[in-house]
Amino acid sequence: MNSPVRVGVFGLLGSGNLGNDGSLEAVLGYLSAAHPEAVVDALCGGPEAVTARYGIPATRLHWYRGEYRTASRAGAVAGKGLGKLVDVVRTAAWVRRHDVVIVPGMGVLEATLPLRPWGFPYALFLLCASGRLLGTRVALVGVGAAPIGDRATRALVRWSARLAAYRSYRDSLSRDAMREMGVDTARDAVHPDLAFALPAPESPAAEPGSVCVGVMDFHGGNDDRARADEIHRRYLDGVTRFVRALVEEGRRVRLLTGDACDAPVVAAILDAVDSPLVSAAEAGSLADLMKETAASDTVVATRYHNLVCALKAGTPTLALSYAAKSDALMTEMGLGAYCHPAREVDADRLLERFRELEKRSTELRRTLAERNTATTRSLEHQFTALTAALFPAPDHTLRETS
The missing domain is CATH 3.40.50.2000 (Glycogen Phosphorylase B;)
Incomplete structure (x- = not known):
């Protein structure tokens, strides 16, 4: 045995x-x-x-x-x-x-x-x-x-x-x-990101006009250390102004994070905007994030897996993109036109692109449904290939990459 x-x-x-x-x-x-x-x-x-x-x-x-x-x-x-x-x-x-x-x-x-x-x-x-x-x-x-x-x-x-x-x-x-x-x-x-293999959330009726805004303790990348503080200030100011503009229109905003280190950014936005229309989600898993994004009309997010959750939930999404991986993900899911640079957050331009996203909401939800179906099939192939490579039958040997 x-x-x-x-x-x-x-x-x-x-x-x-x-x-x-x-x-x-x-x-x-x-x-x-x-x-x-x-x-x-x-x-x-x-x-x-x-x-x-x-x-x-x-x-x-x-x-x-x-x-x-x-x-x-x-x-x-x-x-x-x-x-x-x-x-x-x-x-x-x-x-x-x-x-x-x-x-x-x-x-x-x-x-x-x-x-x-x-x-x-x-x-x-x-x-x-x-x-x-x-x-x-x-x-x-x-x-x-x-x-x-x-x-x-x-x-x-x-x-x-x-x-x-x-x-x-x-x-x-x-x-x-x-x-x-x-x-x-x-x-x-x-293959698509592994998080797409997680169960999709139930799709409750989204509150009209509601927006999830995923934030990040963003200071740039490995090559941006010399101007990390400047990048962070510009990012935080732009996102705060964007949230304030949504609140002035009477919209309800939910702030999302993806890492424990993001909490100070949430606190700074809540303090600056100071409105009962803005609240912070207490998500402890990607499943929680998917539920939050599924219950929202639209999502604007920075962290890569905030984007994954919103796209998996089928919610029209705009990326505050800090790396090429975010742009690639959005393009793969049919929303490549809706990316805004996280290093250069301009609240006015961000709002303009956000309006365009909202106008195409119905069409984009159909696109995401189609892409999610293809994503599920691709991950099934990923796991089948993984079994063949790592758990070979007695008459098979592992083909190693080199």
Whole structure:
């Protein structure tokens, strides 16, 4: 009798980012349906949260608990340095216990937001290198990628991808970015974001004129550190003016977030607008976000997975786009004309584009229904391919990417 397959899931999961956790939830749903015999655990950023929510054992990703805090004192610097060495052994020991490790979605091969090479990129490299050395299949499933300027980060990301046994991407831009970084992507597939595999919410009658506005603690990307404060001020001012304009028309506005770090932005807008027509949603999952967007006439959002939720719910959506992945997602779903740059939020221009979105609402809802049907079919193919690659029958062998 064969022993059950041992599957690990890996990433910044349980750390407060709803998109990351939604990707995990989609993969756990796939494993439960297609491989119910699998024994699953996690190596992740928030092990307590993952265990409490999903009922699987979880281990902390980094030995040093202050990994993502800036180290200014000598003790903290030494702790981080020691942690890098300890994590080599910890990661290899964890990988050795598994037959398969899945990295579920997330932008693990990009640096569109501020990112240090010796944080998560280093952890991902340790995972993929351990998998290759120890014979454990590591799969990067439906991940995001983008061109990376920093040399060290780019090298770690490139080698992580090369060492993985399976790769698929959430859009063609991601695959192209990895090809440009020197990874052979000839056998790598592109499928919609994993969050589209989550159950669609019921569609209640939307309140006429209601708008969900998804905000973000946005300071630009990895290459914008020198003007991060300026970018944030301009973003916050533009979004606040947009919300105020909606309220002056008597519209009800719901503020959405996608990460715990977004709370100060919500507080600043509520304080500046100060109207009973504006409220903040307390969403704890992508399912909650989908319900909020399904109950709204229209959505304007920044975070990538806020956009995914709104589009999955079939609600006409305008993107405050901070990266090419947002533009690609909107184009794929038939709303490519409705993107506005998050780095240059102009409330007047944003309102003008928003009016255009509203005028085409009925047509766009039909378009989204059609695109969501195609998206569901594509993700079914993704999971079928994943089973063939990672859980081969006795007479099949894994075809590794290189």
